[in-house]
Amino acid sequence: MASVSHQPVQGMSDIASPDIALWQMIEQRARGIFARYRFSEVRTPVLEKLELFTHSLGDTTDVVTKEMYMLEDRGGRKLALRPEGTAGAVRYVASGGEESSNARIFYMGPMFRCERPQAGRKRQFHQIGVEAVGVPNPLADAEVIALQVHLLSAWGLEGAEIRLNTIGLPEDRAAVVSGLREAIRPRLHELPEEARQRFETNVLRLLDSKDPEVQKVISGVPPVIEFMSAASRAYLDTVIATLRKLEIHVEVDASLVRGLDYYVHTVWEVVHGGLGAQNALAGGGRYRIDVGGKRIDGVGFAMGVERVIAALEATGITAAQFAPPPPVFIVSLGEAALNENLLLMQMLRQRGVACEMELSARKVQAQMRRADRSGAQRVIIRGDSELEKGIFVLKNMIDGTQQEVELPELMCALEKS
RNA sequence: GUGGGUGUAGCUCAGUUGGUUAGAGCGCCAGAUUGUGAUUCUGGAUGUCGCGGGUUCAAAUCCCGUCACCCACCCCA
Numbered sequence: 001m002a003s004v005s006h007q008p009v010q011g012m013s014d015i016a017s018p019d020i021a022l023w024q025m026i027e028q029r030a031r032g033i034f035a036r037y038r039f040s041e042v043r044t045p046v047l048e049k050l051e052l053f054t055h056s057l058g059d060t061t062d063v064v065t066k067e068m069y070m071l072e073d074r075g076g077r078k079l080a081l082r083p084e085g086t087a088g089a090v091r092y093v094a095s096g097g098e099e100s101s102n103a104r105i106f107y108m109g110p111m112f113r114c115e116r117p118q119a120g121r122k123r124q125f126h127q128i129g130v131e132a133v134g135v136p137n138p139l140a141d142a143e144v145i146a147l148q149v150h151l152l153s154a155w156g157l158e159g160a161e162i163r164l165n166t167i168g169l170p171e172d173r174a175a176v177v178s179g180l181r182e183a184i185r186p187r188l189h190e191l192p193e194e195a196r197q198r199f200e201t202n203v204l205r206l207l208d209s210k211d212p213e214v215q216k217v218i219s220g221v222p223p224v225i226e227f228m229s230a231a232s233r234a235y236l237d238t239v240i241a242t243l244r245k246l247e248i249h250v251e252v253d254a255s256l257v258r259g260l261d262y263y264v265h266t267v268w269e270v271v272h273g274g275l276g277a278q279n280a281l282a283g284g285g286r287y288r289i290d291v292g293g294k295r296i297d298g299v300g301f302a303m304g305v306e307r308v309i310a311a312l313e314a315t316g317i318t319a320a321q322f323a324p325p326p327p328v329f330i331v332s333l334g335e336a337a338l339n340e341n342l343l344l345m346q347m348l349r350q351r352g353v354a355c356e357m358e359l360s361a362r363k364v365q366a367q368m369r370r371a372d373r374s375g376a377q378r379v380i381i382r383g384d385s386e387l388e389k390g391i392f393v394l395k396n397m398i399d400g401t402q403q404e405v406e407l408p409e410l411m412c413a414l415e416k417s
Numbered sequence: 418g419u420g421g422g423u424g425u426a427g428c429u430c431a432g433u434u435g436g437u438u439a440g441a442g443c444g445c446c447a448g449a450u451u452g453u454g455a456u457u458c459u460g461g462a463u464g465u466c467g468c469g470g471g472u473u474c475a476a477a478u479c480c481c482g483u484c485a486c487c488c489a490c491c492c493c494a
Contacts, residue, residue: 005467005468005484005485007467007484007485007486008485009485010484010485010486061492062491062492062493063492063493066418066491066492067492067493083493084493084494111494113492113493113494115418115491115492115493116418116419116490116491117486117487118487118488118489118490119487119488119489120493120494121492121493121494125494126494127494128494129494210490210491258493259492259493260493269493269494270494276488276489277488277489277490278492278493278494280493280494281494282494283493283494284494301494302494303494304493304494305494306494307494308494331452331453333452363447363451363452364452364453364454365447365450365452365453365454366446366447367453367454368452368453368454368455369453369454369455370454371453371454372454372455373454373455376454379453379454381452381453383452384452385452393452393453395453395454397454397455400453400454400455402453
């Protein structure tokens, strides 16, 4: 049989020890915070009907047109691997009847986008997200942002900054687009060709362009909020005022735009300096999605776990700090002791002690070396003479001392540590 | 999708204008120490030179293709 490549597919990778310790810390602390804010977990399928995403994210967005993994199943049904979590979560909420009108849910899991990989961008990546469903209420937006800040601090992440803006309601859109076009038109000739096309297709996207030529023109344009209705402006003002009351610092950024069509009112992203070109570690906002004949209003965010990890590592936090506690290692001398120690290990494990041993009668030296490498701070040594006397040698690997103990004493020493 | 860089031992990497048997450090295994690790000394094993094809008397080295990784554009978490 021909050998098969051991490489995973492009842009996807195995996540395992020792890195996994950081993932587990992040997920575990997130669950703790979510419980305090009264959000409950939902695990939606990774595979959804294609139209769920084309309808909710927008069928002209880049995520849908260029980045989605699409496939047909054996019955010819058009499906897609989820590129984000909100659509599936909202579909779940829409299926849930009246009590779901105030659903507060969170999710964590893999998402898929078929883009060219680079720093902070994998084809399978992982998000932790929350959705608070309910009619637009600026206090809800502020609460969700507070939750996000709480998460960042629970993880010990320093140096993150929140940028906030509003994109108004769909009713504001026409005024915003024409207002922006009017403001830019006199300097249209200064823009590169590509940007001039975007002027026609999606002016809003010009606002967050990285092109310095474009930025020069954009810097002279009034903030989008100036073109919005009084109500939309008031909504943003209330969000900002509430955050101030909660002592949450945000940077209001008039150039912030989101790439998905479902956003209304408040949008924000969390950026971090330690990340390279993909410097957003989370994105969020209020949305309005029609699914299954229902209109779902909500506010939520998604955090990119890989990016959170990159930011943590940039600030000096490593997986090693969250490595599992050291085990007890059992060294056996001779076949008889090997078999007895198997029983001992089983008993220790049942009493909650993490332990491991060499499962063959290797030389003591080799077993001690392995014990050292396992990180064990205590080693139990038992051979024929110990078996005869009914005792155990308990060695402290840190100071090298050892003592002979009987079973009750041994259990006592190991269980309390 | 576009562009730049990289792929040699488990890991980090060296490898001359193409030249004979492909190297180092770390790690691993063993011995010194027939019942004691992390230190030291001695010895040992590493390998489809990413994969496939081509040029050549001769390819890790040059050419083409391909796969993957890194970085940026684009986009986004």
